[in-house]
Amino acid sequence: MSTSIPRVLSIAGTDPTGGAGIQADLKSIAANGGYGMAVVTALVAQNTVGVRSVHVPPVSFLREQLDAVSDDVGIDAVKIGMLATAEVTIAVDQWLARVRPPVVVLDPVMVATSGDRLLDAEAEQALGDLARRADLVTPNVPELAILAGEPVATSWDAVLEQAARVSARYGVLVLAKGGHLRGADLPDALVDAAGETPTVTEIPGVRVDTTSTHGTGCSLSSALATRFAVSRDWENALRESKAWLVESLQHADSLDVGTGHGPIHHFGGMWARGGTATRPSPQEVTAGWWSDVSDIRAEIDELPFVCGLGDGTLDRDAFVWYLTQDALYLRDYSRVLAQASRLAPTAAEQAFWAASAQGAILGEMQLHESWVPPETIGRAAPSPTTSAYLDTLLAAGARGDYAVLVAALLPCFWIYHDVGQRLERLSHPGHPYSSWLETYADESFALSTAQAVQIVGTAAAAADESTRTAMGEIFRVCAGHELAFFAAPLGTQGRAVGQEPALPGSLTRAAP
Template structure:
């Protein structure tokens, strides 16, 4: 270190005292402390930038040691500067001399000298969790490391808790031809894991399949834990390897078991990929949206009213007075044609006003995955457990509507609907939840309570048409979701659920509810009509929250 350097950094030392292993008297940290060892990306999509965002998203405190300064953007790499390995070693020792680490993640290392420096440091300071993203082969298939560096990477990988290679990198590590199928890739990973005692995460994103699988092959080989998602039609996939590895390291560092950690990281990344294009960063292969999950959960906790004071006029004199209610977030991408048509001008106005919310439900992560079959089973189980609680309370609200109905036709309809909730729909819940006691015993959640309390209050304390309008979305919007596929495949995991809500009897029930609401709105006072419209829209929003609660 030069004298100038000491002047600029008066506390810097040329040599650090040896560390001695002593019990740490401090309490366990609130967040896992995770170090990324990787190159840079000035556009933020990959390398240390992506790692730090991923670590934060996964619930950790991120740190970074830079191996390479890379001039790149979404179109490609322009230049690379590799600082001396001594500079990297100084960074690593500066961290380990001061900070206890729960996890380390490595990315681009570049040369045998850099890899050796990282290996030397890791052997001197073995972390509790080490996830290695062995950056060896580009997506294009080009080799990124010289021969001796590849050998050094093979040695380094043997120190890892888990490695996260792409299929070409897995082939280089095993000395075999690149896998062409998932089963070939899993077989390669099992051989590597059995030989090295290092877990392998097998990613099938580069295979030409609609379904994407990420599988944890345990150290020593054996049966893996697979997480399945659906391919997203997007070019915003820059940095996905970095991001997955960093998130995985963080969740493992936080104490998650491999199955839980991989499931969290894979599903978080899938959501980040889905929303990456909306960032509008660059004109090439853009980044993923590392922060989407966090913003979604923050929005779910907002105390802002769902409907402003001007969303519905105080008096509804005519259907044209009712305008579409704004939905939170970006404009939905789906159309809003109803699967069950309105039966008159008032129900047509309700649909038009609620169309943004109906489209937001179609676009929601839960419903989209439910319809395409990629929804994780545990999320569906949480949803059904809450739906069982919901239906018990909803049936009471329908019974209250029957008691206050203005005529025999409405009384008979609501009474029959109340019985159907218990007899037909609850049977679906029992058949799914009975073999899953951990879900079946879930208590009622706050989202479910809020919705059912709202419905019961309207059914018991408001004019009949107001309660009927509040109950209508549970009919109408479920038919909309049930119609999300032109035809339900025989092997669809949620086929029974979808068929329940596209069944002709259920569709006829939706029409029955529409007829009652249309008739009663036509003769209601303008003030009561306004209350009914507002509660219809609030119930639509409750439906969106109800579906999404399983992803929170």
């Protein structure tokens, strides 16, 4: 089964009201997952009430359109609709013989939903010849009768028998449709008379109570061409296309288009499920979050601890206390990173968070232990600030929501890199804290930070609105914890519990 987007060419007439013809084909192809292309055979002045006139451009221009497409673009399927004249039909037949597209679906447009006859007798004969070139033909009941040269069938059994005769006559798979028959049931069937006994694959259905049926034939045939180009299975393509058509009919009356037979709503189900809001890009999400915490970042820059760390005047005891708390933080932070690895949806993300967990223990802990003896770290207790930050992260990990968890982890990457990168410029050979500054301004940490930003942004862009909102909220909460963490060393002289500063502004709320 192909997983690429099928490129589907519609060769048909127009409908200025957008419900049938090429306009409907393009909507149908898009709604069913394909890339639609169009070559115009005829310009039709019609609306939901009826056809007023048909203008057929020169056949030489039709040939130029067809060649312009096939000379440049790969074609995975062709849907053929209204051809208007015998000359047009022959030109399309000749093009098919030369290009040989892999799938051809012929919707023999002879009678519009309004009842108007759309082809002359000579064109109908040429269309019968063209049917032999198709993989599937999709006539409605009156069109099936024309292809069979018989009276219009009035029962489903008669439709199936007529479809079998058409299949045998033209050597083509026929879609028999029950839409023009009376009754609540609306079956469709694939009829193949290639063997000794015709085979009938019937897909049952129920009629949708609506008069908005304009363009149903165009739309169904385009959906079939698109679905079959992917699955290579006519029965599967029919089931999927029929389900989509029923859904489009169920939403049709909401369009309120025209005073006659209104069009189906090609995107009704899709809009109902997913809406029309555009998803932000990963870069837009993370840029918005970064801007949202600009106040927190500005407060971090002004903290006495950060200023003293940058110019080297920071009290050594304050720095050691900070490193001790950071070491305690990293032990649980690495566990939360490991949880992110466990929840990661891709191998690449799993590897990234696992490597980050290992780096937090092996790399950053080594830096801390070069300043603070391990036994001192082992005897220390986490401060309220440290505990509050870890409680937020551990709670996010326990909930098992990967997207929200990685948003909570991101500030520890991004804010540390941001602070370290700017402070590292102040470093000099005699700077007492140069090893710390260089660690968080290091190129490898910069690359890890960029990768974390990309991973989290991608998760946020793919998430639903409520999840994306929750991600942004916990990102800000954890950015606030970073501010409190940097503030704690000089805000807790004597390290007495309860003397640490509260989280800034709205961040004083309890951790989730």
